Amino acid sequence: MLGSSLNLVRRLSPRFRRWGSCVLAGLLSVGSGTTATSTRNQTLSAAISPNGKLSVPGSVALISAGGPTFPAFTGTLIVSYRARTTPGGSGAITLQITSDFSPAGGPSGSGGDLTYTCTGASLGTNCSGVQAAGTLSATPLVTIPASACTGGGGVCSVADPNTAQANFVLANYPAFQTGTYSAVLTFVISAT
Amino acid sequence: MISRPQRLLWPLLLGPSLGWAQFASTGTTTLSVTIDSAAAIRIDTPTTTLTTAGSTFAAAYTGTTNFTFKLRTSQASGTGSITLQVTADFSPANGPTVAGGDALTYTCTAASGTACSGPVSASTSSATAVASFGANAHSATAGDAGSTSWSLENLPRYVTGTYSATVTYTISAT
Numbered sequence: 001m002l003g004s005s006l007n008l009v010r011r012l013s014p015r016f017r018r019w020g021s022c023v024l025a026g027l028l029s030v031g032s033g034t035t036a037t038s039t040r041n042q043t044l045s046a047a048i049s050p051n052g053k054l055s056v057p058g059s060v061a062l063i064s065a066g067g068p069t070f071p072a073f074t075g076t077l078i079v080s081y082r083a084r085t086t087p088g089g090s091g092a093i094t095l096q097i098t099s100d101f102s103p104a105g106g107p108s109g110s111g112g113d114l115t116y117t118c119t120g121a122s123l124g125t126n127c128s129g130v131q132a133a134g135t136l137s138a139t140p141l142v143t144i145p146a147s148a149c150t151g152g153g154g155v156c157s158v159a160d161p162n163t164a165q166a167n168f169v170l171a172n173y174p175a176f177q178t179g180t181y182s183a184v185l186t187f188v189i190s191a192t
Numbered sequence: 193m194i195s196r197p198q199r200l201l202w203p204l205l206l207g208p209s210l211g212w213a214q215f216a217s218t219g220t221t222t223l224s225v226t227i228d229s230a231a232a233i234r235i236d237t238p239t240t241t242l243t244t245a246g247s248t249f250a251a252a253y254t255g256t257t258n259f260t261f262k263l264r265t266s267q268a269s270g271t272g273s274i275t276l277q278v279t280a281d282f283s284p285a286n287g288p289t290v291a292g293g294d295a296l297t298y299t300c301t302a303a304s305g306t307a308c309s310g311p312v313s314a315s316t317s318s319a320t321a322v323a324s325f326g327a328n329a330h331s332a333t334a335g336d337a338g339s340t341s342w343s344l345e346n347l348p349r350y351v352t353g354t355y356s357a358t359v360t361y362t363i364s365a366t
Binding site for chain 2: 052053054055056057058059060061062063064068069070073075077079080081082098101106107114161168170172173174175176177178179180181182183184185186187188189190
């Protein structure tokens with residue numbers, strides 16, 4: 001094919017001979033039929049660190065069963081959370097009254113009027129017994145062990161997100177003035 | 193102008209943020225409670241035995257019933273009361289009878305509120321006052337003490353024997 005192409009160029013006029021030579025050279029360099037390849041290896045690494053995130057409802061109303069015996073006010077709250085701990089680490093969910101009941105004249109968190117129990121943790125261990133919610137320090141809700149992880153099953157929990165329940169009990173004292181009172185609770189999750 | 197492919201993309205962009213809870217390292221919840229008026233009473237003397245001190249008919253049969261009450265009335269315009277009524281007259285027959293006009297009277301004490309101004313004649317047909325309370329009234333957490341001291345006239349026509357009546361105490365608060 002190359003010989004016939006060169007003969008064709010020779011029979012052309014000098015002007016067309018120069019043009020044809022350039023085109024022929026370009027076609028030969030593009031369509032020669034060989035491919036050069038080269039490979040390199042790239043190492044990807046990701047450091048998976050411990051982490052914890054939670055979500056709680058914006059409000060919870062405490063309700064009394066009513067009746068002549070001054071029954072306590074009760075209510076429940078579901079905490080949704082995701083956590084990942086290291087083989088030597090741990091995690092925790094705690095709560096604290098960050099704004100005590102107001103206005104004055106009603107229940108008092110700092111006075112010990114609010115207690116809770118913990119149930120239903122789908123990852124980790126519920127707090128033990130009756131806890132007194134306080135304003136000065138955080139109190140436990142869930143303890144998360146080492147090598148814990150949320151979702152996917154296997155070595156991790158099946159549930160995603162995980163959930164735990166806080167069951168609140170607020171004393172009902174005759175001394176409380178009638179009215180509506182509110183307090184703010186802050187939940188914190190940590191993981192190492 | 194928004195193309196059809198762009199319109200289809202919007203639910204994919206907005207959907208996850210609309211249906212997914214916000215997860216973070218901390219979260220806050222507002223606890224709320226409404227405190228209403230409330231009242232409760234406990235009778236501390238299950239059976240009040242009326243006895244007479246003397247051997248003459250002038251000496252009435254007397255005894256005291258003790259009770260404890262808890263109460264909370266509304267701040268602005270609440271009220272409260274403790275009343276009693278003879279809901280079962282003395283039996284068996286041939287003894288005292290409140291409905292028949294035999295005088296069963298009482299005086300009152302109350303650690304809070306206003307005790308009745310006695311002596312008050314107990315009745316089988318209507319409740320009678322023991323104590324009253326105004327707005328923003330609060331008993332102690334463990335309750336406040338009260339009592340009714342009874343006097344039953346000692347009439348010769350009573351056939352000898354033991355007779356019993358039932359008195360019902362009622363507390364209310366608004």
